[in-house]
Amino acid sequence: MAVTKILLFYQFTPLADPQAVRLWQRDLCELLGLRGRILISKDGINGTVGGELPAVKAYRRKTLQYAPFAGMDVKWSEGSGLDGDGRSLDFPRLSVKVRDEIVSFGAPGELTVDGGGVVGGGTPLSPDAVHALIEDRGDDVVFFDGRNAFEAEIGRFRNAVVPDAATTRDLVGELDSGRYDHLKDRPVVTYCTGGVRCEVLSSLMVARGFQEVYQIDGGIVRYGERFGNDGLWEGSLYVFDGRESMDLGPDAAVIGTCAACGAASSRMTNCADDACRRRVVECEECAVARERITCGPHPHAAGSSSQA
Ligand SMILES: [Zn+2]
Numbered sequence: 001m002a003v004t005k006i007l008l009f010y011q012f013t014p015l016a017d018p019q020a021v022r023l024w025q026r027d028l029c030e031l032l033g034l035r036g037r038i039l040i041s042k043d044g045i046n047g048t049v050g051g052e053l054p055a056v057k058a059y060r061r062k063t064l065q066y067a068p069f070a071g072m073d074v075k076w077s078e079g080s081g082l083d084g085d086g087r088s089l090d091f092p093r094l095s096v097k098v099r100d101e102i103v104s105f106g107a108p109g110e111l112t113v114d115g116g117g118v119v120g121g122g123t124p125l126s127p128d129a130v131h132a133l134i135e136d137r138g139d140d141v142v143f144f145d146g147r148n149a150f151e152a153e154i155g156r157f158r159n160a161v162v163p164d165a166a167t168t169r170d171l172v173g174e175l176d177s178g179r180y181d182h183l184k185d186r187p188v189v190t191y192c193t194g195g196v197r198c199e200v201l202s203s204l205m206v207a208r209g210f211q212e213v214y215q216i217d218g219g220i221v222r223y224g225e226r227f228g229n230d231g232l233w234e235g236s237l238y239v240f241d242g243r244e245s246m247d248l249g250p251d252a253a254v255i256g257t258c259a260a261c262g263a264a265s266s267r268m269t270n271c272a273d274d275a276c277r278r279r280v281v282e283c284e285e286c287a288v289a290r291e292r293i294t295c296g297p298h299p300h301a302a303g304s305s306s307q308a
């Protein structure tokens, strides 16, 4: 079976002509037979693509030849193989789009990007530097989850604060709610899958008066490459492709609980309410039994039963 890989990457950098970059990236991916999702804005690029190893390697090489992307940090992970058309099983199609933001916080006006990346963001920490900070400052250090709350249900850093966010857009309101103001004087380490959401989140936090904001360089993926399941991470890592989740190494803890029966599980499914974009933990047995599970007492599903 063909070896397939998935790349996860982003670069905050001013792009004078995002549409031209879109056309180039779309042509490049089509030529190489890659699938995935790429967002481009005047502030940079954010994407994940999958395909056969030689094609993915060629994509990385050609993309980094473009000067604004030359320093881009690209993370690799294992793909699930190819379908009958020779395309990555992990993505349904190729999508390359220009948007106002490469991560949808709904706050494009708040972000400033220059040749060095996001201006006024948190201090990047390597995985080892995260551990050094905790050795130094102990329990004063707070992990702050920069993802959607459902992602944290199957994996998160030990004792992390998990904002009540159904989508990334909710994070701005969460910060403005005052709910986390007690953390403003403490060392806060933001984290997300590959680091891109924390670039924006940490800058929003700094702008709102958080005094000591850090972000894990390369996110959970890079942390996992260094420490696997032997560090401060607990559970599995939710991913936005056909794999649904990945483990940072062997013997990952199972911290999710099935919303229907309470069994331990890292398996996720869509909320049974079609209008809802949250996902819920559902164990294999409840999936087979076709339980209808919503993500909680449900604003979108008046009258329908909630089993959470
Ligand atoms: Zn169950």
Ligand SMILES: [Zn+2]
Pocket (backbone or CB within 6 Å): 271, 272, 273, 276, 277, 278, 294, 295, 296, 298
């Ligand atoms: Zn729901």
